[in-house]
Amino acid sequence: MRYLPIVGAAGLVVLLGVSAASADPIDDRASDLLPWVARKTGYSADHVKVTVLFVAPQTINLIAYRFTKDGDPQPEAITAGATVFLPTWFELGKNDDILVHELTHVLQSANDSKFRCRAEQEKQAYEVQSAFVDETGIGKKPDAFALFMLRCTAYAVQY
Numbered sequence: 467m468r469y470l471p472i473v474g475a476a477g478l479v480v481l482l483g484v485s486a487a488s489a490d491p492i493d494d495r496a497s498d499l500l501p502w503v504a505r506k507t508g509y510s511a512d513h514v515k516v517t518v519l520f521v522a523p524q525t526i527n528l529i530a531y532r533f534t535k536d537g538d539p540q541p542e543a544i545t546a547g548a549t550v551f552l553p554t555w556f557e558l559g560k561n562d563d564i565l566v567h568e569l570t571h572v573l574q575s576a577n578d579s580k581f582r583c584r585a586e587q588e589k590q591a592y593e594v595q596s597a598f599v600d601e602t603g604i605g606k607k608p609d610a611f612a613l614f615m616l617r618c619t620a621y622a623v624q625y
Protein backbone atom coordinates (compact mmCIF):
# COMPACT_ATOMS: atom_id res chain seq x y z
CA MET A 467 0.00 0.00 0.00
CA ARG A 468 1.55 3.19 -0.97
CA TYR A 469 0.82 6.65 -2.12
CA LEU A 470 1.94 7.86 -5.48
CA PRO A 471 2.49 11.59 -5.74
CA ILE A 472 1.94 11.44 -9.46
CA VAL A 473 -0.72 12.29 -11.95
CA GLY A 474 -1.58 10.35 -15.04
CA ALA A 475 -3.82 7.73 -13.51
CA ALA A 476 -6.22 8.08 -16.40
CA GLY A 477 -3.40 7.19 -18.75
CA LEU A 478 -2.65 4.14 -16.67
CA VAL A 479 -6.24 3.03 -16.88
CA VAL A 480 -6.06 3.11 -20.64
CA LEU A 481 -2.69 1.42 -20.79
CA LEU A 482 -3.58 -1.36 -18.44
CA GLY A 483 -7.08 -1.89 -19.71
CA VAL A 484 -8.65 -2.06 -16.28
CA SER A 485 -12.37 -1.68 -15.84
CA ALA A 486 -13.97 1.08 -13.82
CA ALA A 487 -16.30 0.01 -11.05
CA SER A 488 -18.95 2.52 -12.00
CA ALA A 489 -22.25 2.62 -10.13
CA ASP A 490 -20.84 -0.11 -8.00
CA PRO A 491 -21.25 -0.77 -4.26
CA ILE A 492 -17.55 -0.03 -3.91
CA ASP A 493 -18.15 3.55 -5.08
CA ASP A 494 -20.91 3.96 -2.50
CA ARG A 495 -18.63 2.57 0.19
CA ALA A 496 -15.82 4.90 -0.82
CA SER A 497 -18.23 7.85 -0.68
CA ASP A 498 -19.40 6.77 2.78
CA LEU A 499 -15.91 6.26 4.13
CA LEU A 500 -14.33 9.41 2.75
CA PRO A 501 -16.02 11.75 5.31
CA TRP A 502 -15.04 9.31 8.06
CA VAL A 503 -11.39 9.52 6.99
CA ALA A 504 -11.71 13.31 6.73
CA ARG A 505 -12.96 13.47 10.33
CA LYS A 506 -10.14 11.24 11.57
CA THR A 507 -7.42 13.18 9.81
CA GLY A 508 -8.78 16.71 9.77
CA TYR A 509 -8.39 16.82 6.00
CA SER A 510 -11.06 18.30 3.81
CA ALA A 511 -12.98 15.93 1.56
CA ASP A 512 -14.75 18.76 -0.25
CA HIS A 513 -14.77 18.40 -4.02
CA VAL A 514 -12.87 15.12 -3.80
CA LYS A 515 -14.14 12.63 -6.33
CA VAL A 516 -12.70 9.19 -5.78
CA THR A 517 -12.43 6.60 -8.51
CA VAL A 518 -12.05 2.99 -7.45
CA LEU A 519 -10.70 0.43 -9.85
CA PHE A 520 -10.25 -3.29 -9.37
CA VAL A 521 -7.10 -4.64 -10.88
CA ALA A 522 -5.13 -7.85 -10.67
CA PRO A 523 -2.52 -7.95 -7.89
CA GLN A 524 0.16 -8.26 -10.58
CA THR A 525 -1.06 -4.99 -12.04
CA ILE A 526 -0.72 -3.28 -8.67
CA ASN A 527 2.82 -4.64 -8.46
CA LEU A 528 3.48 -3.33 -11.94
CA ILE A 529 2.22 0.15 -11.05
CA ALA A 530 4.29 0.12 -7.86
CA TYR A 531 7.37 -0.98 -9.77
CA ARG A 532 6.79 1.61 -12.45
CA PHE A 533 6.55 4.53 -10.04
CA THR A 534 8.72 3.70 -7.10
CA LYS A 535 12.39 3.03 -7.09
CA ASP A 536 12.85 1.55 -3.67
CA GLY A 537 12.86 -1.95 -2.36
CA ASP A 538 9.67 -1.77 -0.32
CA PRO A 539 7.48 -4.84 -0.08
CA GLN A 540 4.86 -5.07 -2.77
CA PRO A 541 1.71 -3.21 -1.77
CA GLU A 542 -1.75 -4.75 -1.69
CA ALA A 543 -3.37 -1.64 -3.08
CA ILE A 544 -2.17 1.60 -4.54
CA THR A 545 -3.40 5.14 -4.97
CA ALA A 546 -2.61 7.73 -7.59
CA GLY A 547 -4.20 11.10 -6.90
CA ALA A 548 -7.90 10.35 -6.37
CA THR A 549 -7.76 6.96 -8.07
CA VAL A 550 -7.61 3.93 -5.82
CA PHE A 551 -6.47 0.61 -7.29
CA LEU A 552 -7.79 -2.28 -5.25
CA PRO A 553 -6.82 -5.91 -5.83
CA THR A 554 -9.43 -8.14 -7.42
CA TRP A 555 -9.52 -10.25 -4.23
CA PHE A 556 -10.85 -7.25 -2.29
CA GLU A 557 -14.13 -8.04 -0.51
CA LEU A 558 -16.49 -5.37 0.74
CA GLY A 559 -17.23 -5.81 4.43
CA LYS A 560 -14.00 -7.75 4.91
CA ASN A 561 -11.16 -5.67 3.48
CA ASP A 562 -12.65 -2.19 3.96
CA ASP A 563 -9.65 -1.27 6.09
CA ILE A 564 -7.52 -1.35 2.93
CA LEU A 565 -9.93 1.08 1.26
CA VAL A 566 -9.72 3.36 4.32
CA HIS A 567 -5.93 3.28 4.13
CA GLU A 568 -5.98 4.26 0.46
CA LEU A 569 -8.63 6.94 1.02
CA THR A 570 -6.24 8.50 3.53
CA HIS A 571 -3.73 8.79 0.69
CA VAL A 572 -6.42 10.32 -1.53
CA LEU A 573 -7.06 13.04 1.06
CA GLN A 574 -3.34 13.55 1.66
CA SER A 575 -3.03 14.25 -2.03
CA ALA A 576 -6.18 16.38 -2.28
CA ASN A 577 -5.07 18.44 0.72
CA ASP A 578 -1.52 18.72 -0.57
CA SER A 579 -0.25 17.50 2.79
CA LYS A 580 3.44 17.63 3.51
CA PHE A 581 5.49 14.96 5.24
CA ARG A 582 9.14 14.82 6.10
CA CYS A 583 9.40 11.44 4.45
CA ARG A 584 7.15 8.81 2.94
CA ALA A 585 7.32 6.70 6.07
CA GLU A 586 5.37 9.37 7.93
CA GLN A 587 2.88 9.57 5.13
CA GLU A 588 2.36 5.81 5.31
CA LYS A 589 2.19 5.93 9.10
CA GLN A 590 -0.79 8.26 8.97
CA ALA A 591 -2.59 5.95 6.55
CA TYR A 592 -1.90 2.95 8.78
CA GLU A 593 -3.07 4.84 11.88
CA VAL A 594 -6.36 5.72 10.23
CA GLN A 595 -6.67 2.11 9.06
CA SER A 596 -6.01 0.92 12.60
CA ALA A 597 -8.64 3.28 14.04
CA PHE A 598 -11.12 1.95 11.50
CA VAL A 599 -10.46 -1.65 12.56
CA ASP A 600 -10.87 -0.65 16.21
CA GLU A 601 -14.14 1.10 15.51
CA THR A 602 -15.76 -1.38 13.13
CA GLY A 603 -14.04 -4.71 13.73
CA ILE A 604 -13.58 -4.94 9.97
CA GLY A 605 -10.17 -5.79 8.60
CA LYS A 606 -6.81 -6.41 10.16
CA LYS A 607 -4.82 -4.05 12.35
CA PRO A 608 -1.42 -3.13 11.01
CA ASP A 609 1.50 -4.82 12.72
CA ALA A 610 2.62 -2.71 15.69
CA PHE A 611 6.31 -3.13 14.96
CA ALA A 612 5.85 -2.23 11.31
CA LEU A 613 4.03 0.91 12.45
CA PHE A 614 6.83 1.69 14.87
CA MET A 615 9.35 1.38 12.05
CA LEU A 616 7.51 3.92 9.92
CA ARG A 617 9.75 6.78 10.96
CA CYS A 618 11.96 8.96 8.85
CA THR A 619 14.98 7.94 10.88
CA ALA A 620 14.40 4.26 10.13
CA TYR A 621 15.41 4.94 6.55
CA ALA A 622 18.88 5.72 5.32
CA VAL A 623 17.55 7.70 2.39
CA GLN A 624 14.89 10.29 3.05
CA TYR A 625 12.66 11.83 0.45
Ligand SMILES: [Zn+2]
Pocket residue numbers: 467468469567571588591
Ligand atom coordinates in the same frame (compact mmCIF):
# COMPACT_ATOMS: atom_id res chain seq x y z
ZN1 LIG B 1 -0.10 3.35 1.98
